[in-house]
Amino acid sequence: xxxxxKLTVLSDAAKYDAACTSSGARRGKRExxxxxxxxxxxxCCHSFSADGRCISLLKVLMSNDCSYDCKYCVNRRxxxxxxxxxxPEELAELTIGFYRRNxxxxxxxxxxxxxxxxxxxxxxxxxxxxxRNEYRFNGYIHAKAIPGTSxxxxxxxxxxxxxxxxxxxxxxxxxxxxxAPNKTRSAILTPMRQISEQSAESKxxxxxxxxxxxxxxxxxxxxxxxxxxxxxxxxxxxxxxALYGRYRLRRVFYSAYVPVVENTLLPSVGTKPPLLRExxxxxxxxxxxxxxxxxxxxLDDSQPDFDPRLDxxxxxxxxxxxxxxxxxxxxxxxxxxxxxxxxxxxxxRILVARRTGPLHIDDxxxxxxxxxxxxxxxxxxxxxATPLRLSQASVASNLMAIERASLPETEHEQLSLFDLTG
Amino acid sequence: MAWKEIIYQYDxxxxxxxxxxxxxxxQKERPTTFLSDSDAEPCLYEIRMxxxxxxxxxxxERSLIKLSPDVLPxxxxxxLTCLEDKELAIYNFIAKLYKEGSAYLTRLSDDDYQPLxxxxxxxxxxxxxxxxxxxxSEHGGMLSAEIEPENRVLPLLRSHxxxxxxxxxxxxxxxxxxxxxFYANGRSRIVPLxxxxxxxxxxxxxxxxxxxxxxxxxxxxxxxxxxRCCMSNLPKRxxxxxxxxxxxxxxxxxxxxxxxxxxxxxxxx
Numbered sequence: 001x002x003x004x005x006k007l008t009v010l011s012d013a014a015k016y017d018a019a020c021t022s023s024g025a026r027r028g029k030r031e032x033x034x035x036x037x038x039x040x041x042x043x044c045c046h047s048f049s050a051d052g053r054c055i056s057l058l059k060v061l062m063s064n065d066c067s068y069d070c071k072y073c074v075n076r077r078x079x080x081x082x083x084x085x086x087x088p089e090e091l092a093e094l095t096i097g098f099y100r101r102n103x104x105x106x107x108x109x110x111x112x113x114x115x116x117x118x119x120x121x122x123x124x125x126x127x128x129x130x131x132r133n134e135y136r137f138n139g140y141i142h143a144k145a146i147p148g149t150s151x152x153x154x155x156x157x158x159x160x161x162x163x164x165x166x167x168x169x170x171x172x173x174x175x176x177x178x179x180a181p182n183k184t185r186s187a188i189l190t191p192m193r194q195i196s197e198q199s200a201e202s203k204x205x206x207x208x209x210x211x212x213x214x215x216x217x218x219x220x221x222x223x224x225x226x227x228x229x230x231x232x233x234x235x236x237x238x239x240x241x242a243l244y245g246r247y248r249l250r251r252v253f254y255s256a257y258v259p260v261v262e263n264t265l266l267p268s269v270g271t272k273p274p275l276l277r278e279x280x281x282x283x284x285x286x287x288x289x290x291x292x293x294x295x296x297x298x299l300d301d302s303q304p305d306f307d308p309r310l311d312x313x314x315x316x317x318x319x320x321x322x323x324x325x326x327x328x329x330x331x332x333x334x335x336x337x338x339x340x341x342x343x344x345x346x347x348x349r350i351l352v353a354r355r356t357g358p359l360h361i362d363d364x365x366x367x368x369x370x371x372x373x374x375x376x377x378x379x380x381x382x383x384x385a386t387p388l389r390l391s392q393a394s395v396a397s398n399l400m401a402i403e404r405a406s407l408p409e410t411e412h413e414q415l416s417l418f419d420l421t422g
Numbered sequence: 423m424a425w426k427e428i429i430y431q432y433d434x435x436x437x438x439x440x441x442x443x444x445x446x447x448x449q450k451e452r453p454t455t456f457l458s459d460s461d462a463e464p465c466l467y468e469i470r471m472x473x474x475x476x477x478x479x480x481x482x483e484r485s486l487i488k489l490s491p492d493v494l495p496x497x498x499x500x501x502l503t504c505l506e507d508k509e510l511a512i513y514n515f516i517a518k519l520y521k522e523g524s525a526y527l528t529r530l531s532d533d534d535y536q537p538l539x540x541x542x543x544x545x546x547x548x549x550x551x552x553x554x555x556x557x558x559s560e561h562g563g564m565l566s567a568e569i570e571p572e573n574r575v576l577p578l579l580r581s582h583x584x585x586x587x588x589x590x591x592x593x594x595x596x597x598x599x600x601x602x603x604f605y606a607n608g609r610s611r612i613v614p615l616x617x618x619x620x621x622x623x624x625x626x627x628x629x630x631x632x633x634x635x636x637x638x639x640x641x642x643x644x645x646x647x648x649x650r651c652c653m654s655n656l657p658k659r660x661x662x663x664x665x666x667x668x669x670x671x672x673x674x675x676x677x678x679x680x681x682x683x684x685x686x687x688x689x690x691x
Contacts, residue, residue, distance in 0.1 A: 003633065004632065004633060004636055007633055007636060007637060007640075008636055008640050011637050011640045011641055012640045014641075015640065015641050015642070015643055016643065028585075029585045029586075029588045032589070033589075034589065035586055035587075036585055036586055036588075044553050044554045045551075045554045045655070046554040046555070047554070047555070047638060047656065047664070047666060048651075048652050048655040048656040049638065049641050049642035049652070050642040050647050050648075050649070050652055051642045051643050051644075051646040051647050051648050051651075051652070052646075052648040052649075052650075052651025052652045052655060053642075053643075053646075054655070055638070055641060056554075058637070059641060094633065097630050097633075098630070098633075098634060100558065100560065100565065100587075100590070101557060101558045101559070101560065101565070101630060101634070101665075102554075102556050102557055102558050102567070102586075103557070103634050103665070105554075256646070258643060258645045258646065272645070273645055273646060275646065349530050352528050352530060353528060353529060353530040353531055355525075355528045356525050356526075356528045356529050357529075359531070362531075363531035364531075366530070366531040366536050367530055367531055
């Protein structure tokens with residue numbers, strides 16, 4: 001089959017994977033090698049596809065010839081479609097050709113399960129070592145660790161790649177059993193634990209010896225499918241928090257389930273992917289990682305799912321009137337971060353700017369605070385940003401009105417103002 | 423006594439601008455406008471040509487470094503931005519800094535500071551984007567690229583691309599500011615260049631462009647299409663020089679680069 005056709009089939013099969021970042025690894029230039037990843041720790045977006053997602057890596061499968069039969073997946077065994085594989089040479093040449101032209105930052109290599117996880121990983125290792133050693137590629141590589149692979153092979157894979165990831169796929173054991181019968185929770189968590197331990201070990205070795213081998217220097221990430229099974233947002237967020245804490249994951253990605261197959265256990269094919277829910281989960285994910293929130297604060301038993309009409313931070317603020325108003329000129333960094341409309345950057349700027357004198361409302365806008373949200377929650381030198389003392393319900397309706405403009409058309413509905421605060 | 427108002431003309435370099443500041447403080451003059459060599463025009467006010475003297479530049483540099491080590495790099499960046507009357511903005515900023523001392527640097531919302539901060543942020547954002555959005559073409563082992571930035575980004579893209587492509591030989595042409603960055607064998611230079619005509623792609627280059635376009639089109643999930651998000655992440659003004667937005671035969675890219683609109687209109691269809 002021609003290379004163009006192969007690329008089409010194998011990138012089409014890989015597109016549902018959300019992870020496409022090139023962050024977290026510093027690989028300086030080396031004589032005789034092609035490329036580096038050191039320019040920016042935050043990674044580099046080379047393009048944005050029509051769905052608005054960043055394209056940073058050449059995201060392809062090694063092969064789509066899968067022996068598993070996961071119900072939600074396009075590559076499942078029972079699906080009738082052309083089956084192709086890249087040869088290691090094709091993959092290496094494609095990566096180098098794209099990299100030199102500044103199309104990509106590196107390679108994202110995943111694969112369907114060819115026979116067994118071990119055999120698949122061996123093929124991936126062969127392709128990656130050809131790329132690293134023969135083609136002298138020094139750019140970013142993100143490799144998928146396939147659940148059930150033996151630890152020795154994971155070690156080899158981690159020494160070639162910058163980042164590894166194991167997909168959790170479904171947020172609970174029960175859903176896995178129903179929808180991905182070949183996968184189990186422990187098969188997924190075992191490599192995850194191994195990667196997190198080895199990565200930490202390699203880091204401490206590197207402190208002692210400069211030339212110690214680097215095992216997955218950019219850490220690991222994972223992905224959850226949202227909306228294919230019945231878990232609540234609270235369940236997903238608590239799981240996320242545990243993954244960040246226990247396995248030191250760099251990122252947890254959420255992927256709104258796009259129905260690709262008709263199955264009684266799954267949402268029907270016409271169903272729209274729950275994009276807004278995915279968006280709210282990402283917002284909450286940011287709150288966990290950068291804003292010092294915990295999962296229990298954002299959601300609890302009485303409210304297991306996010307409100308589609310308001311972002312998680314506003315919801316939290318409305319449920320905690322005792323915390324507000326925050327006095328911008330005295331509050332500490334943590335308190336500033338809890339104000340809707342103030343982010344990490346604007347909070348830092350406030351800390352710097354207030355050193356030389358008290359801030360006024362006009363200053364805040366110049367510092368990048370989103371006043372249309374923040375105005376209800378802060379005071380500046382004792383004076384409120386809004387002249388009126390608003391009731392909780394009217395604050396909620398104001399915030400929703402702001403939010404509504406950015407929501408997709410279908411999300412509009414007649415609101416009852418008192419639902420939220422009641 | 424109030425300082426005399428005057429127009430300064432300088433050589434268009436950052437060092438030259440620092441000399442204007444030296445001139446202003448030694449002559450007790452307040453510049454109302456700055457002209458660089460290229461945009462000289464007759465005017466009723468007094469225009470003074472300020473020569474660039476290394477000693478004067480260094481004097482100002484020392485005074486700024488004494489206030490904070492971060493000021494000079496910040497001002498160098500500010501000088502590369504497309505801020506309107508950036509020279510005057512930089513002058514006003516430095517004047518205030520001298521008057522108030524280094525504490526002024528924390529007054530992020532000051533009316534003479536904030537526009538500069540915003541302009542530098544715009545510049546930094548553009549550099550960040552172009553690191554990814556720039557597209558090289560290969561001709562006989564040499565890589566070439568064109569960009570159309572709003573700010574003068576080449577000096578800031580220099581270190582990134584020299585490191586990333588350290589074993590290559592490449593050049594980047596800036597259409598807006600008519601200058602080019604050349605790199606070969608570990609050495610790089612930025613030189614003014616009036617025009618640049620891209621070589622038509624060879625078969626291999628054409629094949630890679632085709633592969634990339636196909637990848638770009640395939641990787642999007644149709645059910646999730648989101649033009650607004652795509653547009654805000656990848657604004658239209660960058661797309662003119664990006665491979666994935668050019669039609670298959672690359673005709674558009676070749677035209678806009680080498681012909682002025684006038685020529686295009688006059689050319690027979």
